[in-house]
Amino acid sequence: MNFKHEVASKISSVTDLNIDIIYNLIEIPPDPSLGDFAFPCFQLSKIYKKSPESIAAEIADKLIKKNDKIFQLITPIKGYLNLFIDKSIYLNNVISEIINLDDRYGSSNIGEGKTIIVEFSSPNIAKPFHVGHLCSTLIGNSLEKIYKFLGYKTIKINHLGDWGTQFGKLITAYKHWGKEENLKEEPIKALLDLYVKFHHEAKNNKTLNEEARLNFKKLEEGDPDAIALWQKFRLLSLKEFKKIYSLLNIEFDSYEGESFYSDKLETVIELLKEKNLLQISENAVIVNLEHLNMPPCIIVKSDGASIYATRDIAAAIYRKLTYDFERCIYVVGTPQALHFKQFFSVLKMMGYNWANSLIHVGFGLVKFTDRKLSTRTGDVIFLEDVLKESINKALKIINNKNPNLPDKEGIAKKVGIGSVIYTFLKNNRERDIIFSWDETLNFDGESGPYIQYTYVRCQSILRKSNLNTLQANYELLNSPEEIELVKLLDNFKEKIVEAAERYEPSIITRHITEICKSFNRFYRNISILKTDNNNLKIARINLTKSVSIVLKVGLNLLGIEVTENM
Numbered sequence: 001m002n003f004k005h006e007v008a009s010k011i012s013s014v015t016d017l018n019i020d021i022i023y024n025l026i027e028i029p030p031d032p033s034l035g036d037f038a039f040p041c042f043q044l045s046k047i048y049k050k051s052p053e054s055i056a057a058e059i060a061d062k063l064i065k066k067n068d069k070i071f072q073l074i075t076p077i078k079g080y081l082n083l084f085i086d087k088s089i090y091l092n093n094v095i096s097e098i099i100n101l102d103d104r105y106g107s108s109n110i111g112e113g114k115t116i117i118v119e120f121s122s123p124n125i126a127k128p129f130h131v132g133h134l135c136s137t138l139i140g141n142s143l144e145k146i147y148k149f150l151g152y153k154t155i156k157i158n159h160l161g162d163w164g165t166q167f168g169k170l171i172t173a174y175k176h177w178g179k180e181e182n183l184k185e186e187p188i189k190a191l192l193d194l195y196v197k198f199h200h201e202a203k204n205n206k207t208l209n210e211e212a213r214l215n216f217k218k219l220e221e222g223d224p225d226a227i228a229l230w231q232k233f234r235l236l237s238l239k240e241f242k243k244i245y246s247l248l249n250i251e252f253d254s255y256e257g258e259s260f261y262s263d264k265l266e267t268v269i270e271l272l273k274e275k276n277l278l279q280i281s282e283n284a285v286i287v288n289l290e291h292l293n294m295p296p297c298i299i300v301k302s303d304g305a306s307i308y309a310t311r312d313i314a315a316a317i318y319r320k321l322t323y324d325f326e327r328c329i330y331v332v333g334t335p336q337a338l339h340f341k342q343f344f345s346v347l348k349m350m351g352y353n354w355a356n357s358l359i360h361v362g363f364g365l366v367k368f369t370d371r372k373l374s375t376r377t378g379d380v381i382f383l384e385d386v387l388k389e390s391i392n393k394a395l396k397i398i399n400n401k402n403p404n405l406p407d408k409e410g411i412a413k414k415v416g417i418g419s420v421i422y423t424f425l426k427n428n429r430e431r432d433i434i435f436s437w438d439e440t441l442n443f444d445g446e447s448g449p450y451i452q453y454t455y456v457r458c459q460s461i462l463r464k465s466n467l468n469t470l471q472a473n474y475e476l477l478n479s480p481e482e483i484e485l486v487k488l489l490d491n492f493k494e495k496i497v498e499a500a501e502r503y504e505p506s507i508i509t510r511h512i513t514e515i516c517k518s519f520n521r522f523y524r525n526i527s528i529l530k531t532d533n534n535n536l537k538i539a540r541i542n543l544t545k546s547v548s549i550v551l552k553v554g555l556n557l558l559g560i561e562v563t564e565n566m
Helices: 003-013 019-025 042-048 052-066 087-104 131-149 165-177 180-185 187-202 207-220 224-248 258-274 308-323 334-349 353-357 383-401 408-425 448-465 480-502 506-525 534-558
Strands: 037-040 071-077 080-085 115-119 153-157 278-281 284-287 297-300 327-331 358-361 366-368 433-435
Touching (some): 003 080, 052 080, 087 480, 087 534, 115 131, 131 224, 131 408, 165 207, 224 383, 224 408, 308 327, 353 358, 383 408, 408 506, 408 534, 448 506, 448 534, 480 506
Parallel strands (some): 115 327, 366 433
Antiparallel strands (some): 071 080
């Protein structure tokens, strides 16, 4: 049962207010003594021409007269209608629902029949998969899981940066300084070294940039030698990238990158011509967006080369025709916000009303305390190094605390990678992350391992109980610790929907962290197994099982694996 919806329905039945309006107004008081739910009546004063206090009192009186068993107490206080749910009904419904639904608790069919595309990760070919790519990769992966859990059909697209003028630079560098043996031994490192060398040499040799432009032009025109080198760079890079995705347990439905749309650009240009949207500015072909207070969207550069905005327009049209999406979400850093506003606006000007369903989900930068991340200078931290370092640290901790633990390497992998994922998904996505090894690999306090360990603690209690799930008398759960814990478990369903609506996985991260804190208070203060009252023991065991189910669901939605031992 969705108790918040049930409360909204009861209030709606004694007023002429729409149930959805009531639902959105209902609050959960920070202090349990003020009720399980509170309905503020301040906004209703203009409608009813009465004080909030009078409105709250009238609604309370009508609800009390109906004598609905769901309410234990109804009190109007200072313009609020405070509602206390009957604890026996509440506890029984919440815990029973979790245990019955198990790993489907919190799921729904609200997305049934609708398709959502999530474009995320999207690294550049021939460049290292560095720690800066983690935000897009982890946020996008979590959002896709959340939408799928809510019943949507999801399409995961890795829009690889596999086209553009940087390939002209890389082809030029390879022709001048490339060695086949280096490329076979460490492809990404070799390609990065060539890219860095190109920019270093180009400072003193201006002809290199012109040569790079010509080489990219050859690539666009289908020159066999240029295509062969580009394909080699792409295949080698993708092979390396998939090693990282395997570590993170991430798969994609499509790796169609920018190059896939290169043969569709002429169609886009023709469509723009038909709409009389193209202008010439400084020898470049543009769409003027001055009326929207934005710089022009460049469609073809002055040297005749295409640009990624044109390819993104082509990609959006192709995806709509292919998948007929409800929403197409782009998980790309906030610094690219203008780019998305520009090409979304161009699509609207072309008459595509579905452009309103294109969503840019931005996120902050990954910064360093002592330097700036740059592939041009070679100053990067490889993501694979971060993940492996975290796994090694987890293994050292396990060896110190539990040296005889079976499958230590497998557990260390889950804990180490879980630590990294939690670090990047614990805060609002638009906040910058100041990267430091100490914080990323911190296994104390609010962290991935803390949640994983709480899950392990629950599983240990369940094994020690040696009881299968039984019918329980949940009225016996009357301590503040138990009531608080059940409320958090109940709210988990709403947090999933909120995370989807706000494109914000950190809502789930924070909520399951609060569940862990609440459970550990319960564990410290309440005897779960050592009680003479067998009915009370069963109720607490079922509550513990409910916590383990919700933690597993929450961690899975974040992309973090659970472990049964630790």
